[in-house]
Amino acid sequence: MKALQQVLPEIKSKGASLIAISPQRPTDSQATQAKLSLEFPVLSDPGNAAARRFGLVFQLPEYLRPIYEKFGINLAEANGDASFELPVPATYVIDKDGTIRWAHLNLDYRTRAEPSDVLAALDALK
Secondary structure (H helix, E strand, O other), X not given: OHXXXXXXXXXXXXXXXXXEEEOOOHHHXXXXXXXXXXXXOEEEOHHHHHHHHOOOEEEOOHHHHHHHHHOOOOXXXXXXXXXXXXXXXXXXXXXXXXXXXXXXXXXXXXXXXXHHHHHHHHHHOO
């Protein structure tokens, strides 16, 4: 999200908007927005309802849960439920009529869309 924040002026100059959607409770989504000094909204998706409609939800395997806890990540508290479900990290460029024109999805949360690819996808809409 920090990388996208850096190119936010370019995104806006192309007539586009940027939002992030998180499974975290609204207060935690707002805290993330403030902590990272994001100038775009971070919306809350309780129970991964939106992510589920995009087919992006997976359950964190049992063997990974203690590792998350060891790093101080309490999913049940942050997400407001004990489902241990997470969304696959995804980035979409959606045109004005609601059609997805470009997408980046990767199960490895460390591999995110490159901001330059997002900007190129926005350019392709013209």
